[in-house]
Amino acid sequence: MSGFALAVLCLVCVVAVAFARPGGGQSYSGGSRSRSSSGGGSGSGGGDGGFLVELLVWLVFRHPGIGIPVVLVVVVFFVGRAMLGNKVQEWSTAATPQSVQRVQRVEAPSPPPQVMSTIPRSALDALRAVDPEFSVVLFEDFVYLLYAEIQRARSGAGRLASIAAFLSPQLAQNIQAEAAGAAALADVRGIVIGAMRLTGFSGSHSATVSVEIEFEVNYVEVNRQGGEQRFYVTDRMGLSRAQGAKSRPPARARTLDCPNCGAPLENLRGTQCAYCQQDVGGGRFDWNVGYLSTMTKERRGPLLTGDVQETGTNDPTLVDPQAVPRIHAIEQRDPAFNWDAFTGRAAHIFGALQGAWSGREAARIRPYVSDNLFQSMVYWIDLYLQAKCRNMNDNARILRIDLANVLSDTVYDAITVRIFAAGADYTISDDGKVLSGSRTRERTYSEYWTFIRGSQRQGPARTDAACPNCGAPLDISMVGNCQFCRAKVTAGEFDWVLSRIEQDESYSG
Ligand SMILES: [Zn+2]
Ligand SMILES: [Zn+2]
Known part of the structure; x- marks a missing residue:
């Protein structure tokens, strides 16, 4: 160092x-972040929202002088929160303030899921209705693996040619352009995921099941001259697959290989598998990444101590x-x-x-x-x-x-x-x-x-x-x-x- x-x-x-x-x-x-700390949100999450509503109703009728202003404040809070949900988060850093940039918006071929606030990850459990072997734990491990592989593919050190079956054509093109560009990286390493949140889910009933995951990540970009820069990044990754696609067997859940036959990754050229002779891309057999959007990217590592x-x-x-x-x-x-x-x-x-x-x-x-x-x-x-x-x-x-x-x-x-x-x-x-x-x-x-x-x-x-x-x-x-x-x-x-x-x-x- x-x-x-x-x-x-x-x-x-x-x-x-x-x-x-x-x-x-x-x-x-x-x-510190301005992310809301109260649970609630969508889906079947909190069991305490009901109590809050009851309390508010009671206040409005028994003590309107207190109750009505409180209700107004609560409404403003929740509306504000919902509106903030779609925007890039505001960040305040304890050390030197850094610029927050919005970079590399890669549009999805299909529209991303509409719900952008955090959804309980247990919502994904609904996929077991169409895919009985689906496991939230294994899914998250697989997503983590894909994310790290895509990050590496942005540099010359990645295996972009072999992972195209897991990417939309648009995303594969963009990554290829980045890896071949003048500012190309030599490597992306030290990828550590601090948090993974579910920010979109189509449910199990649509013909194409889509999921959006938000990551909080730290990684190091190594440039061609050997210089290193650590970043703190918030990324959103959209994945989809055909409703009829089934989960990988547990033994293959933590490896990337042919989505259809399980042949080693080296057999894949583009979306074609040399072993089973199938086009295995496009989410027909396995999860396919449609887009990866960087919401925030800041030049810094985590603080070892911070006034948090x-x-x-x-x-x-x-x-x-x-x-x-x-x-x-x-x-x-x-x-x-x-x-x-x-x-x-x-x-x-x-x-x-x-x-x-x-x-x-x-x-x-x-x-x-x-x-x-x-x-x-x-x-x-x-x-x-x-x-x-x-x-x-x-x-x-x-x-x-x-x-x-x-x-x-x-x-x-x-x-x-x-x-x-x-x-x-x-x-x-x-x-x-x-x-x-x-x-x-x-x-x-x-x-x-x-x-x-x-x-x-x-x-x-x-x-x-x-x-x-x-x-x-x-x-x-x-x-x-x-x-x-x-x-x-x-x-x-x-x-x-x-x-x-x-x-x-x-x-x-
Ligand atoms: Zn032992
Ligand atoms: Zn195959």
């Missing part, structure tokens, strides 16, 4: 005040109405499952996460988190190592765990809980100076954590450091295999693993 870059990093450490935590917390975006206010901690938990019946269904399938053991494992993983984070040892969390979450932990921990500081969370402890949602499909059970925790959060340099936060003043926060486990799996959740398959003391490789029995334990086949951490203001069900 150059001296200048190091100086900037140190400056960031010193200038900013407080607040990071394992996984990045709210500091991922490097500053905790928002949403006092909001009611967004509980899906199906959460309780679905958790009972898991209990029916697996008599060894119970809430106490499950939350015991959640607490065990919480502890391991704190240790890995403050100790800057990613390996300690490896057995308990999915591959994608692990990659983002490694990324954060590397940043702290480079900046020669670490984020501490003394006396970190869970105060409460609420059930928020349960999704079950043929591959995974996914349980989302809201974890309320407290601890003294501060960042300290390697030579012992407290750079931000407070060693004595505790802070309370809440986050939504999603755990996954193979839906065929039965048995009690482990709360010790042993391999969930063979019981040997945990010694897990960096790719997630037990060193004794070689089983891959981090995909949730054997026991609950943490696959996602979302902030209150990002979570929408």
